[in-house]
């Protein structure tokens with residue numbers, strides 16, 4: 001059976017091309033400039049082997065001309081040009097890319113050609129009612145003119161053109177109801193579009209720009225002479241051409257990097273760190289990344305959008321490519337330029353391809369190493385950085401059930417009670433005495449208060465350090481990490497308000513067990529009086545000078561209960577509660593009082609005291625008490 005070829009309704013296809021591919025009209029200029037740059041690349045490439053090419057490297061240019069009166073915008077290049085046949089083939093056939101063919105024919109060479117789909121040119125019809133292309137191919141004496149008003153087809157006629165290259169004249173559409181086409185006749189807007197998308201096109205993009213200057217003061221000007229101004233035009237190069245990220249780091253000064261960062265990312269302070277990365281091999285890309293010196297005001301809000309600017313062969317594809325940055329490094333700003341991306345036809349989006357993932361993984365490692373280096377070699381700066389972005393790193397550790405915790409754990413800092421400064425987990429572990437079983441921490445609102453907690457006193461007296469955690473994410477982060485240290489010598493994290501702190505010797509433990517047994521009835525009576533508020537009352541091993549404290553049992557600590565209950569939108573879910581235990585200090589005189597009440601059968605009074613002590617313990621922990629009025633009254637009773 002004969003296989004028939006598909007037919008396409010070319011009018012409709014063109015219409016689709018023009019109106020459906022691109023979401024943004026202004027990219028027509030990006031497409032035409034990219035074509036011009038490709039055409040120059042091709043001629044330049046030819047000149048390397050063909051000495052009949054007389055254009056010098058410095059003479060290549062792309063010229064933009066504006067004629068507001070006639071509503072035309074003209075783009076001229078002195079690239080390779082097109083023959084009559086090429087005009088027919090390339091501009092008369094939708095989805096035919098001469099550039100892709102060129103790339104295939106010269107595969108071995110390192111040429112950075114942009115075009116590949118064979119549709120970009122038609123984007124001109126988004127803004128132009130008529131497009132005229134006058135082109136003279138290199139090596140040809142004749143020039144040809146291709147002209148079209150869009151869907152109706154095109155004409156090709158012989159034309160006059162002195163030099164090799166291509167001139168594209170667009171008649172810009174009249175404004176329509178909801179469309180302002182005049183903006184494509186506005187000099188400032190055109191400059192803006194060129195800078196936005198084509199700043200790093202390798203050849204100069206020039207335009208005659210109108211400027212004003214003061215006229216020279218006449219020699220005979222009197223005292224009352226007022227400066228006069230005149231307008232003049234000047235050919236200005238609009239693009240900066242050489243991307244900073246393609247220059248080697250040794251060639252670029254710190255000032256240049258800093259200025260580039262501030263201009264590009266609208267920051268007023270220098271970046272804390274600059275990362276220049278160039279990779280060949282599995283992921284081919286150039287990247288220039290910055291770690292900001294401080295967090296933007298909206299960083300920890302929903303408004304903040306992470307992402308890196310993505311360029312393909314020097315042309316801007318995406319302003320914020322989120323897929324290039326993991327959430328835990330969302331503060332990083334910068335640029336990635338790669339030739340190997342699978343762009344979709346509009347060049348506005350990427351196919352989710354492996355290449356992107358490779359780049360992302362490689363950047364993640366680079367960022368981590370840079371942060372590590374900053375932590376080890378420039379601690380003051382790292383501390384500053386951590387104050388701004390540490391919270392994000394901790395969230396990163398906690399997120400996805402700790403999937404990134406191995407990557408991030410060495411970047412974390414916590415407040416050391418002993419040293420009264422931020423330290424890393426490694427620094428904590430390095431200073432641990434031989435006999436210390438756990439990495440101790442206390443979680444709450446302020447370091448000052450935490451350091452005064454009854455159990456903190458005990459840990460510090462032993463000569464052990466204590467991490468004071470004051471951010472809501474801290475304890476969740478440590479819970480995900482579970483332990484830290486060299487393999488097989490890992491030390492578990494231990495909240496000083498929860499469970500056995502492992503501070504006692506075997507004899508001390510035994511004595512405590514015996515004392516507990518002896519006071520069993522007292523504890524039962526107090527538990528009953530507290531009416532379900534605690535799961536147990538027992539003797540404490542974490543108290544020195546205070547009479548009582550609240551400890552928790554199970555996975556949820558007191559501080560985590562506080563954090564979870566303070567979260568907005570927890571909905572109708574019942575507030576999570578930690579399992580609380582009231583602990584008593586057997587060496588405190590209050591304990592004697594309690595024992596006496598129990599022995600004398602003064603159950604009611606014992607119940608009152610139990611409640612006062614329970615509330616007191618809550619207050620010490622920084623927890624709210626259920627009935628402050630009842631508590632105040634009970635205390636007043638005692639004072640009578």
Ligand SMILES: Nc1ncnc2c1ncn2[C@@H]1O[C@H](COP(=O)(O)OP(=O)(O)OP(=O)(O)O)[C@@H](O)[C@H]1O
Pocket residue numbers: 031035036039077079080081082090091096097098099100114115116117118119120121122166
């Ligand atoms: N200024 C120019 N000088 C020389 N050839 C050109 C010029 N503009 C376009 N061409 C030719 O026309 C072809 C089609 O251009 P078009 O912009 O439609 O697609 P493309 O650049 O190949 O691919 P893409 O859709 O990815 O931009 C190009 O491949 C190129 O061969």
